[in-house]
Amino acid sequence: MPSHMPQPSFVLVRPQMGENIGGAARAMWNFGLDRMRIVSPRDGWPSQKAVAMASGAGRLLDEAQLSGSVADALSDCTYVFATTARARDLTKPVMTPERAMQVAREKIAAGEKVAVMFGPERAGLENDDISKANAIINVPVNPEYASLNLAQCVLLTAYEWRRGAADVVPERVEMAKAEWASNLEVEKLADHYEQRLETAGFFFPEAKAESMKINLRNMWSRMTFTRADVQMLHGMMRQMVRWKERDD
Amino acid sequence: MPSHMPQPSFVLVRPQMGENIGGAARAMWNFGLDRMRIVSPRDGWPSQKAVAMASGAGRLLDEAQLSGSVADALSDCTYVFATTARARDLTKPVMTPERAMQVAREKIAAGEKVAVMFGPERAGLENDDISKANAIINVPVNPEYASLNLAQCVLLTAYEWRRGAADVVPERVEMAKAEWASNLEVEKLADHYEQRLETAGFFFPEAKAESMKINLRNMWSRMTFTRADVQMLHGMMRQMVRWKERDD
Numbered sequence: 001m002p003s004h005m006p007q008p009s010f011v012l013v014r015p016q017m018g019e020n021i022g023g024a025a026r027a028m029w030n031f032g033l034d035r036m037r038i039v040s041p042r043d044g045w046p047s048q049k050a051v052a053m054a055s056g057a058g059r060l061l062d063e064a065q066l067s068g069s070v071a072d073a074l075s076d077c078t079y080v081f082a083t084t085a086r087a088r089d090l091t092k093p094v095m096t097p098e099r100a101m102q103v104a105r106e107k108i109a110a111g112e113k114v115a116v117m118f119g120p121e122r123a124g125l126e127n128d129d130i131s132k133a134n135a136i137i138n139v140p141v142n143p144e145y146a147s148l149n150l151a152q153c154v155l156l157t158a159y160e161w162r163r164g165a166a167d168v169v170p171e172r173v174e175m176a177k178a179e180w181a182s183n184l185e186v187e188k189l190a191d192h193y194e195q196r197l198e199t200a201g202f203f204f205p206e207a208k209a210e211s212m213k214i215n216l217r218n219m220w221s222r223m224t225f226t227r228a229d230v231q232m233l234h235g236m237m238r239q240m241v242r243w244k245e246r247d248d
Numbered sequence: 249m250p251s252h253m254p255q256p257s258f259v260l261v262r263p264q265m266g267e268n269i270g271g272a273a274r275a276m277w278n279f280g281l282d283r284m285r286i287v288s289p290r291d292g293w294p295s296q297k298a299v300a301m302a303s304g305a306g307r308l309l310d311e312a313q314l315s316g317s318v319a320d321a322l323s324d325c326t327y328v329f330a331t332t333a334r335a336r337d338l339t340k341p342v343m344t345p346e347r348a349m350q351v352a353r354e355k356i357a358a359g360e361k362v363a364v365m366f367g368p369e370r371a372g373l374e375n376d377d378i379s380k381a382n383a384i385i386n387v388p389v390n391p392e393y394a395s396l397n398l399a400q401c402v403l404l405t406a407y408e409w410r411r412g413a414a415d416v417v418p419e420r421v422e423m424a425k426a427e428w429a430s431n432l433e434v435e436k437l438a439d440h441y442e443q444r445l446e447t448a449g450f451f452f453p454e455a456k457a458e459s460m461k462i463n464l465r466n467m468w469s470r471m472t473f474t475r476a477d478v479q480m481l482h483g484m485m486r487q488m489v490r491w492k493e494r495d496d
Contacts, residue, residue: 027400029390029393057395093419096411096417096419140416142278142279142280142410146278147274155403165388168388171341172341173339
Protein backbone atom coordinates (compact mmCIF):
# COMPACT_ATOMS: atom_id res chain seq x y z
CA MET A 1 0.00 0.00 0.00
CA PRO A 2 1.26 3.51 -0.78
CA SER A 3 1.92 5.63 2.30
CA HIS A 4 -0.85 7.88 3.51
CA MET A 5 1.38 10.94 3.52
CA PRO A 6 -0.14 13.57 1.21
CA GLN A 7 2.19 13.94 -1.75
CA PRO A 8 2.31 14.59 -5.50
CA SER A 9 2.13 11.69 -7.94
CA PHE A 10 5.11 11.36 -10.30
CA VAL A 11 4.04 10.42 -13.82
CA LEU A 12 6.65 8.82 -16.11
CA VAL A 13 5.46 9.49 -19.66
CA ARG A 14 6.50 6.89 -22.27
CA PRO A 15 9.70 5.87 -20.43
CA GLN A 16 12.05 3.89 -22.65
CA MET A 17 14.34 1.77 -20.48
CA GLY A 18 13.21 -0.35 -17.56
CA GLU A 19 16.43 0.54 -15.71
CA ASN A 20 15.40 4.17 -15.70
CA ILE A 21 11.95 3.37 -14.32
CA GLY A 22 13.64 1.43 -11.52
CA GLY A 23 16.09 4.30 -10.94
CA ALA A 24 13.19 6.74 -10.76
CA ALA A 25 11.48 4.55 -8.14
CA ARG A 26 14.63 4.56 -6.02
CA ALA A 27 15.01 8.32 -6.40
CA MET A 28 11.40 8.86 -5.28
CA TRP A 29 11.55 6.54 -2.30
CA ASN A 30 14.83 8.11 -1.13
CA PHE A 31 12.72 11.15 -0.37
CA GLY A 32 9.61 9.36 0.88
CA LEU A 33 7.50 9.57 -2.29
CA ASP A 34 5.73 6.38 -3.35
CA ARG A 35 3.00 7.27 -5.85
CA MET A 36 4.24 6.50 -9.34
CA ARG A 37 2.19 6.50 -12.51
CA ILE A 38 3.49 5.18 -15.80
CA VAL A 39 2.15 6.01 -19.26
CA SER A 40 2.87 3.56 -22.12
CA PRO A 41 6.33 2.24 -21.18
CA ARG A 42 8.14 1.43 -24.45
CA ASP A 43 9.29 -2.05 -23.46
CA GLY A 44 6.05 -3.22 -21.85
CA TRP A 45 5.02 -3.79 -18.25
CA PRO A 46 5.91 -5.31 -15.82
CA SER A 47 9.64 -4.91 -16.47
CA GLN A 48 12.28 -7.21 -14.98
CA LYS A 49 14.96 -4.58 -15.64
CA ALA A 50 12.96 -2.03 -13.66
CA VAL A 51 12.59 -4.46 -10.76
CA ALA A 52 16.31 -5.29 -10.76
CA MET A 53 17.28 -1.60 -10.63
CA ALA A 54 14.69 -0.61 -8.03
CA SER A 55 16.30 -2.67 -5.25
CA GLY A 56 14.42 -1.87 -2.06
CA ALA A 57 11.94 0.41 -3.83
CA GLY A 58 10.25 -2.35 -5.85
CA ARG A 59 6.96 -1.78 -4.03
CA LEU A 60 6.57 1.48 -5.99
CA LEU A 61 6.66 -0.49 -9.25
CA ASP A 62 4.15 -3.08 -8.01
CA GLU A 63 1.77 -0.32 -7.00
CA ALA A 64 2.39 1.97 -9.99
CA GLN A 65 -0.74 3.00 -11.88
CA LEU A 66 -0.36 2.10 -15.55
CA SER A 67 -2.16 4.19 -18.21
CA GLY A 68 -2.41 4.14 -21.95
CA SER A 69 -2.46 7.92 -22.34
CA VAL A 70 -1.35 11.05 -20.55
CA ALA A 71 -4.97 12.21 -20.35
CA ASP A 72 -5.97 8.99 -18.52
CA ALA A 73 -3.00 9.23 -16.15
CA LEU A 74 -3.92 12.80 -15.20
CA SER A 75 -7.70 12.44 -15.15
CA ASP A 76 -8.12 12.87 -11.36
CA CYS A 77 -5.45 15.62 -10.98
CA THR A 78 -6.31 19.25 -10.39
CA TYR A 79 -2.83 20.73 -10.86
CA VAL A 80 -0.12 19.31 -13.10
CA PHE A 81 3.54 20.18 -13.60
CA ALA A 82 5.60 19.24 -16.68
CA THR A 83 9.37 18.96 -16.36
CA THR A 84 11.31 20.23 -19.39
CA ALA A 85 14.97 20.73 -20.18
CA ARG A 86 14.50 23.48 -22.75
CA ALA A 87 12.12 26.37 -23.40
CA ARG A 88 9.02 25.53 -25.42
CA ASP A 89 6.78 27.52 -27.63
CA LEU A 90 4.08 27.69 -24.96
CA THR A 91 2.91 30.39 -22.60
CA LYS A 92 3.04 28.96 -19.07
CA PRO A 93 4.56 29.70 -15.68
CA VAL A 94 8.08 28.25 -15.48
CA MET A 95 9.24 27.38 -11.97
CA THR A 96 12.36 26.06 -10.32
CA PRO A 97 11.91 22.68 -8.60
CA GLU A 98 12.00 24.55 -5.29
CA ARG A 99 9.18 26.94 -6.19
CA ALA A 100 7.17 24.17 -7.84
CA MET A 101 7.27 21.97 -4.75
CA GLN A 102 6.24 24.95 -2.59
CA VAL A 103 3.23 25.40 -4.85
CA ALA A 104 2.55 21.64 -4.76
CA ARG A 105 2.65 21.68 -0.97
CA GLU A 106 0.16 24.56 -0.77
CA LYS A 107 -2.21 22.96 -3.24
CA ILE A 108 -2.04 19.53 -1.63
CA ALA A 109 -2.67 21.08 1.79
CA ALA A 110 -5.79 22.67 0.25
CA GLY A 111 -6.99 19.23 -0.86
CA GLU A 112 -5.86 19.35 -4.50
CA LYS A 113 -4.42 16.39 -6.37
CA VAL A 114 -1.04 17.30 -7.85
CA ALA A 115 1.02 15.43 -10.44
CA VAL A 116 4.47 15.96 -11.96
CA MET A 117 5.16 14.64 -15.48
CA PHE A 118 8.59 13.43 -16.59
CA GLY A 119 9.23 12.80 -20.29
CA PRO A 120 10.95 9.97 -22.14
CA GLU A 121 14.74 9.76 -21.86
CA ARG A 122 15.74 11.03 -25.29
CA ALA A 123 13.35 13.72 -26.37
CA GLY A 124 11.49 14.70 -23.21
CA LEU A 125 7.82 15.60 -23.13
CA GLU A 126 6.08 16.62 -26.34
CA ASN A 127 4.26 19.91 -26.61
CA ASP A 128 0.98 18.01 -26.63
CA ASP A 129 1.84 16.54 -23.20
CA ILE A 130 2.97 19.90 -21.88
CA SER A 131 -0.25 21.56 -23.02
CA LYS A 132 -2.02 19.46 -20.35
CA ALA A 133 0.10 20.99 -17.57
CA ASN A 134 -0.60 24.08 -15.52
CA ALA A 135 3.06 24.95 -15.07
CA ILE A 136 6.54 23.93 -16.16
CA ILE A 137 9.43 22.84 -13.94
CA ASN A 138 12.86 23.74 -15.25
CA VAL A 139 15.97 22.69 -13.29
CA PRO A 140 18.45 25.62 -13.21
CA VAL A 141 21.32 23.76 -14.88
CA ASN A 142 24.50 25.20 -16.34
CA PRO A 143 23.38 26.81 -19.62
CA GLU A 144 26.56 25.43 -21.23
CA TYR A 145 25.88 21.86 -20.13
CA ALA A 146 22.53 20.26 -19.38
CA SER A 147 22.79 16.49 -19.12
CA LEU A 148 20.42 15.35 -16.39
CA ASN A 149 18.99 11.89 -16.92
CA LEU A 150 15.45 10.81 -16.03
CA ALA A 151 16.28 9.42 -12.58
CA GLN A 152 18.33 12.54 -11.75
CA CYS A 153 15.45 14.83 -12.72
CA VAL A 154 13.12 12.73 -10.55
CA LEU A 155 15.72 12.82 -7.76
CA LEU A 156 16.01 16.62 -7.70
CA THR A 157 12.24 17.12 -7.77
CA ALA A 158 11.68 14.54 -5.01
CA TYR A 159 14.51 16.12 -3.01
CA GLU A 160 12.79 19.52 -3.24
CA TRP A 161 9.54 17.98 -2.00
CA ARG A 162 11.32 16.46 1.00
CA ARG A 163 13.44 19.58 1.65
CA GLY A 164 10.29 21.53 2.41
CA ALA A 165 9.15 18.99 5.03
CA ALA A 166 8.76 20.37 8.52
CA ASP A 167 11.10 17.86 10.14
CA VAL A 168 14.15 18.73 8.03
CA VAL A 169 16.49 20.66 10.32
CA PRO A 170 18.96 22.86 8.40
CA GLU A 171 21.68 22.57 11.01
CA ARG A 172 22.20 20.68 14.21
CA VAL A 173 25.18 19.44 16.13
CA GLU A 174 25.81 15.75 16.23
CA MET A 175 26.60 15.13 19.90
CA ALA A 176 27.97 11.59 19.77
CA LYS A 177 28.40 10.70 23.46
CA ALA A 178 29.49 14.25 24.21
CA GLU A 179 27.85 16.99 26.21
CA TRP A 180 28.64 20.66 25.99
CA ALA A 181 30.83 22.13 28.71
CA SER A 182 29.10 24.65 30.94
CA ASN A 183 30.32 28.20 31.35
CA LEU A 184 31.56 27.32 34.80
CA GLU A 185 33.60 24.43 33.47
CA VAL A 186 35.22 26.67 30.86
CA GLU A 187 35.86 29.28 33.56
CA LYS A 188 37.62 26.68 35.72
CA LEU A 189 39.65 25.61 32.72
CA ALA A 190 40.67 29.23 32.11
CA ASP A 191 41.63 29.56 35.80
CA HIS A 192 43.69 26.38 35.68
CA TYR A 193 45.64 27.51 32.61
CA GLU A 194 46.07 31.05 33.91
CA GLN A 195 47.51 29.83 37.24
CA ARG A 196 49.89 27.36 35.65
CA LEU A 197 51.02 29.78 32.95
CA GLU A 198 51.52 32.43 35.62
CA THR A 199 53.76 30.02 37.52
CA ALA A 200 55.57 29.20 34.30
CA GLY A 201 56.33 32.87 33.68
CA PHE A 202 54.21 33.11 30.51
CA PHE A 203 52.64 36.51 31.32
CA PHE A 204 55.69 38.61 30.68
CA PRO A 205 56.53 41.49 30.66
CA GLU A 206 54.48 42.60 33.65
CA ALA A 207 53.06 45.62 31.77
CA LYS A 208 51.44 43.32 29.21
CA ALA A 209 50.31 40.61 31.62
CA GLU A 210 46.78 41.88 32.07
CA SER A 211 46.00 42.16 28.35
CA MET A 212 47.58 38.76 27.70
CA LYS A 213 45.25 37.22 30.29
CA ILE A 214 42.23 38.90 28.76
CA ASN A 215 43.18 37.64 25.30
CA LEU A 216 43.55 34.14 26.64
CA ARG A 217 40.17 34.20 28.42
CA ASN A 218 38.58 35.57 25.26
CA MET A 219 39.99 32.67 23.33
CA TRP A 220 38.62 30.06 25.74
CA SER A 221 35.16 31.58 25.74
CA ARG A 222 35.06 31.86 21.96
CA MET A 223 35.38 28.10 21.64
CA THR A 224 32.50 25.66 21.93
CA PHE A 225 33.97 22.91 24.09
CA THR A 226 32.51 19.60 25.04
CA ARG A 227 33.09 18.29 28.58
CA ALA A 228 35.49 15.78 27.04
CA ASP A 229 37.47 18.62 25.41
CA VAL A 230 37.72 20.43 28.74
CA GLN A 231 38.87 17.30 30.54
CA MET A 232 41.45 16.70 27.83
CA LEU A 233 42.76 20.27 28.09
CA HIS A 234 43.02 19.97 31.90
CA GLY A 235 44.87 16.71 31.39
CA MET A 236 47.30 18.29 28.90
CA MET A 237 48.24 21.03 31.35
CA ARG A 238 48.52 18.60 34.26
CA GLN A 239 50.84 16.49 32.16
CA MET A 240 53.02 19.49 31.33
CA VAL A 241 53.31 20.18 35.04
CA ARG A 242 54.16 16.56 35.83
CA TRP A 243 56.76 16.55 33.07
CA LYS A 244 58.30 19.74 34.45
CA GLU A 245 58.35 18.29 37.98
CA ARG A 246 59.99 15.09 36.81
CA ASP A 247 62.65 17.00 34.93
CA ASP A 248 63.55 19.15 37.90
CA MET B 249 41.35 25.77 -17.52
CA PRO B 250 38.84 25.67 -14.65
CA SER B 251 36.37 28.55 -14.69
CA HIS B 252 37.19 31.63 -12.65
CA MET B 253 33.90 31.53 -10.81
CA PRO B 254 34.57 31.26 -7.07
CA GLN B 255 33.34 27.84 -5.96
CA PRO B 256 34.02 24.96 -3.60
CA SER B 257 36.29 22.10 -4.66
CA PHE B 258 34.70 18.65 -4.63
CA VAL B 259 37.07 15.99 -3.31
CA LEU B 260 36.38 12.35 -4.22
CA VAL B 261 38.08 10.26 -1.54
CA ARG B 262 39.25 6.79 -2.65
CA PRO B 263 36.55 6.41 -5.33
CA GLN B 264 36.23 2.83 -6.53
CA MET B 265 34.72 2.80 -10.01
CA GLY B 266 35.81 5.02 -12.88
CA GLU B 267 32.19 5.26 -14.04
CA ASN B 268 31.27 6.95 -10.78
CA ILE B 269 34.10 9.47 -11.11
CA GLY B 270 32.82 10.29 -14.60
CA GLY B 271 29.26 10.51 -13.28
CA ALA B 272 30.41 12.86 -10.53
CA ALA B 273 32.10 15.10 -13.13
CA ARG B 274 28.86 15.31 -15.11
CA ALA B 275 26.85 16.04 -11.98
CA MET B 276 29.26 18.87 -11.04
CA TRP B 277 29.36 20.47 -14.46
CA ASN B 278 25.55 20.34 -14.76
CA PHE B 279 25.60 22.97 -12.03
CA GLY B 280 28.66 24.89 -13.21
CA LEU B 281 31.23 23.42 -10.82
CA ASP B 282 34.54 22.36 -12.35
CA ARG B 283 37.10 21.94 -9.56
CA MET B 284 37.49 18.27 -8.81
CA ARG B 285 40.10 16.67 -6.60
CA ILE B 286 40.65 12.93 -6.39
CA VAL B 287 42.37 11.04 -3.58
CA SER B 288 43.81 7.58 -4.36
CA PRO B 289 41.32 6.23 -6.91
CA ARG B 290 41.18 2.44 -6.46
CA ASP B 291 41.63 1.54 -10.12
CA GLY B 292 44.37 4.05 -10.93
CA TRP B 293 44.43 7.27 -12.89
CA PRO B 294 43.71 8.32 -15.61
CA SER B 295 40.65 6.13 -16.06
CA GLN B 296 39.12 5.30 -19.46
CA LYS B 297 35.84 4.35 -17.78
CA ALA B 298 35.68 7.74 -16.11
CA VAL B 299 36.30 9.49 -19.45
CA ALA B 300 33.63 7.42 -21.21
CA MET B 301 31.01 8.26 -18.57
CA ALA B 302 31.91 11.95 -18.31
CA SER B 303 30.73 12.75 -21.85
CA GLY B 304 30.97 16.50 -22.26
CA ALA B 305 32.45 17.02 -18.79
CA GLY B 306 35.77 15.30 -19.52
CA ARG B 307 37.66 18.55 -19.01
CA LEU B 308 37.01 18.21 -15.25
CA LEU B 309 38.84 14.88 -15.24
CA ASP B 310 41.79 16.26 -17.22
CA GLU B 311 42.12 19.13 -14.78
CA ALA B 312 41.39 17.14 -11.60
CA GLN B 313 44.02 17.44 -8.91
CA LEU B 314 45.23 13.99 -7.90
CA SER B 315 46.48 13.39 -4.34
CA GLY B 316 47.82 10.44 -2.40
CA SER B 317 46.15 11.40 0.87
CA VAL B 318 43.20 13.35 2.19
CA ALA B 319 45.56 15.63 4.09
CA ASP B 320 47.39 16.54 0.86
CA ALA B 321 44.14 17.12 -1.02
CA LEU B 322 42.88 19.50 1.67
CA SER B 323 46.16 21.25 2.47
CA ASP B 324 45.16 24.67 1.05
CA CYS B 325 41.54 24.59 2.30
CA THR B 326 40.30 26.67 5.21
CA TYR B 327 36.87 25.08 5.60
CA VAL B 328 35.98 21.51 4.78
CA PHE B 329 32.70 19.61 4.66
CA ALA B 330 32.38 15.82 4.83
CA THR B 331 29.31 14.15 3.34
CA THR B 332 27.99 11.18 5.32
CA ALA B 333 24.95 8.94 5.06
CA ARG B 334 24.77 7.96 8.72
CA ALA B 335 25.53 9.52 12.10
CA ARG B 336 29.09 9.12 13.36
CA ASP B 337 30.59 9.07 16.76
CA LEU B 338 31.97 12.59 16.32
CA THR B 339 30.93 15.97 17.65
CA LYS B 340 30.47 18.29 14.67
CA PRO B 341 27.88 20.55 13.13
CA VAL B 342 25.62 18.54 10.79
CA MET B 343 24.04 20.55 7.98
CA THR B 344 21.61 19.95 5.16
CA PRO B 345 23.13 20.46 1.69
CA GLU B 346 21.17 23.72 1.52
CA ARG B 347 22.60 25.12 4.74
CA ALA B 348 26.08 23.85 3.92
CA MET B 349 26.16 25.60 0.54
CA GLN B 350 24.93 28.82 2.18
CA VAL B 351 27.85 28.58 4.59
CA ALA B 352 30.19 27.75 1.69
CA ARG B 353 28.97 30.80 -0.22
CA GLU B 354 29.57 33.11 2.75
CA LYS B 355 33.03 31.71 3.41
CA ILE B 356 34.07 31.81 -0.25
CA ALA B 357 32.84 35.41 -0.51
CA ALA B 358 35.09 36.19 2.47
CA GLY B 359 38.08 34.73 0.60
CA GLU B 360 38.15 31.28 2.18
CA LYS B 361 38.94 28.08 0.30
CA VAL B 362 36.17 25.56 0.78
CA ALA B 363 36.14 21.84 -0.05
CA VAL B 364 33.50 19.12 0.13
CA MET B 365 34.61 15.50 0.62
CA PHE B 366 32.69 12.54 -0.82
CA GLY B 367 33.57 9.03 0.35
CA PRO B 368 34.05 5.75 -1.52
CA GLU B 369 30.94 4.06 -2.94
CA ARG B 370 30.53 1.22 -0.47
CA ALA B 371 31.51 2.40 2.95
CA GLY B 372 31.63 6.18 2.69
CA LEU B 373 34.22 8.31 4.47
CA GLU B 374 36.10 6.87 7.42
CA ASN B 375 36.08 8.61 10.79
CA ASP B 376 39.72 9.55 10.23
CA ASP B 377 38.70 11.44 7.04
CA ILE B 378 35.75 13.08 8.78
CA SER B 379 37.94 14.25 11.64
CA LYS B 380 39.63 16.58 9.12
CA ALA B 381 36.32 18.31 8.33
CA ASN B 382 34.80 21.34 10.01
CA ALA B 383 31.23 20.21 9.41
CA ILE B 384 29.17 17.30 8.10
CA ILE B 385 26.67 17.36 5.23
CA ASN B 386 23.79 14.95 5.61
CA VAL B 387 21.15 14.70 2.86
CA PRO B 388 17.67 14.53 4.46
CA VAL B 389 16.70 11.18 2.95
CA ASN B 390 13.80 8.93 3.93
CA PRO B 391 14.92 7.34 7.21
CA GLU B 392 13.45 4.04 5.97
CA TYR B 393 15.41 4.08 2.72
CA ALA B 394 18.72 5.78 2.02
CA SER B 395 20.26 4.63 -1.25
CA LEU B 396 21.95 7.62 -2.84
CA ASN B 397 24.95 6.76 -4.97
CA LEU B 398 28.13 8.82 -5.26
CA ALA B 399 27.09 10.78 -8.36
CA GLN B 400 23.66 11.50 -6.86
CA CYS B 401 25.20 12.84 -3.66
CA VAL B 402 27.51 15.04 -5.76
CA LEU B 403 24.49 16.08 -7.86
CA LEU B 404 22.40 17.23 -4.89
CA THR B 405 25.28 19.16 -3.35
CA ALA B 406 26.18 20.84 -6.66
CA TYR B 407 22.49 21.61 -7.22
CA GLU B 408 22.34 23.34 -3.84
CA TRP B 409 25.39 25.42 -4.75
CA ARG B 410 23.77 26.51 -8.00
CA ARG B 411 20.33 27.03 -6.44
CA GLY B 412 21.76 29.82 -4.32
CA ALA B 413 23.15 31.67 -7.36
CA ALA B 414 21.77 35.13 -7.89
CA ASP B 415 20.57 34.47 -11.44
CA VAL B 416 18.24 31.59 -10.57
CA VAL B 417 14.70 32.97 -10.84
CA PRO B 418 12.16 30.95 -8.82
CA GLU B 419 9.29 31.65 -11.16
CA ARG B 420 8.83 33.39 -14.46
CA VAL B 421 6.39 33.10 -17.32
CA GLU B 422 7.66 31.61 -20.53
CA MET B 423 6.32 33.98 -23.19
CA ALA B 424 6.97 31.94 -26.36
CA LYS B 425 6.22 34.37 -29.20
CA ALA B 426 3.30 35.76 -27.22
CA GLU B 427 2.73 39.18 -25.74
CA TRP B 428 0.31 39.98 -22.97
CA ALA B 429 -2.96 41.61 -24.01
CA SER B 430 -3.39 45.18 -22.82
CA ASN B 431 -6.27 46.27 -20.63
CA LEU B 432 -7.78 48.03 -23.62
CA GLU B 433 -7.68 44.87 -25.70
CA VAL B 434 -9.42 42.90 -22.96
CA GLU B 435 -11.96 45.70 -22.63
CA LYS B 436 -12.71 45.53 -26.36
CA LEU B 437 -13.07 41.77 -26.09
CA ALA B 438 -15.56 42.18 -23.24
CA ASP B 439 -17.50 44.72 -25.31
CA HIS B 440 -17.58 42.39 -28.30
CA TYR B 441 -18.92 39.46 -26.27
CA GLU B 442 -21.37 41.61 -24.36
CA GLN B 443 -22.87 43.05 -27.58
CA ARG B 444 -23.19 39.70 -29.27
CA LEU B 445 -24.59 37.96 -26.21
CA GLU B 446 -27.05 40.83 -25.79
CA THR B 447 -28.21 40.27 -29.36
CA ALA B 448 -28.43 36.55 -28.71
CA GLY B 449 -30.70 37.11 -25.70
CA PHE B 450 -28.22 35.79 -23.15
CA PHE B 451 -28.83 38.50 -20.53
CA PHE B 452 -32.21 37.32 -19.36
CA PRO B 453 -34.31 37.98 -17.34
CA GLU B 454 -34.01 41.76 -17.60
CA ALA B 455 -33.82 42.15 -13.78
CA LYS B 456 -30.63 40.07 -13.69
CA ALA B 457 -29.02 41.47 -16.83
CA GLU B 458 -26.85 44.04 -15.10
CA SER B 459 -25.33 41.63 -12.57
CA MET B 460 -24.77 39.03 -15.31
CA LYS B 461 -22.78 41.60 -17.31
CA ILE B 462 -20.70 42.53 -14.29
CA ASN B 463 -19.93 38.89 -13.59
CA LEU B 464 -18.85 38.39 -17.17
CA ARG B 465 -16.58 41.45 -17.15
CA ASN B 466 -15.10 40.28 -13.87
CA MET B 467 -14.30 36.97 -15.45
CA TRP B 468 -12.52 38.53 -18.43
CA SER B 469 -10.41 40.80 -16.26
CA ARG B 470 -9.45 37.98 -13.90
CA MET B 471 -7.76 36.14 -16.75
CA THR B 472 -4.26 36.83 -17.98
CA PHE B 473 -4.68 36.76 -21.74
CA THR B 474 -2.09 36.94 -24.43
CA ARG B 475 -2.87 38.93 -27.56
CA ALA B 476 -3.20 35.61 -29.36
CA ASP B 477 -5.80 34.44 -26.82
CA VAL B 478 -7.81 37.61 -27.34
CA GLN B 479 -7.70 37.25 -31.11
CA MET B 480 -8.79 33.64 -30.81
CA LEU B 481 -11.71 34.57 -28.54
CA HIS B 482 -12.79 37.31 -30.97
CA GLY B 483 -12.61 34.75 -33.76
CA MET B 484 -14.71 32.21 -31.84
CA MET B 485 -17.50 34.71 -31.33
CA ARG B 486 -17.33 35.92 -34.94
CA GLN B 487 -17.61 32.32 -36.06
CA MET B 488 -20.69 31.74 -33.89
CA VAL B 489 -22.28 34.77 -35.50
CA ARG B 490 -21.40 33.58 -39.01
CA TRP B 491 -22.79 30.13 -38.20
CA LYS B 492 -26.03 31.69 -36.93
CA GLU B 493 -26.27 33.90 -40.04
CA ARG B 494 -25.69 30.93 -42.35
CA ASP B 495 -28.35 28.89 -40.55
CA ASP B 496 -31.02 31.58 -40.77
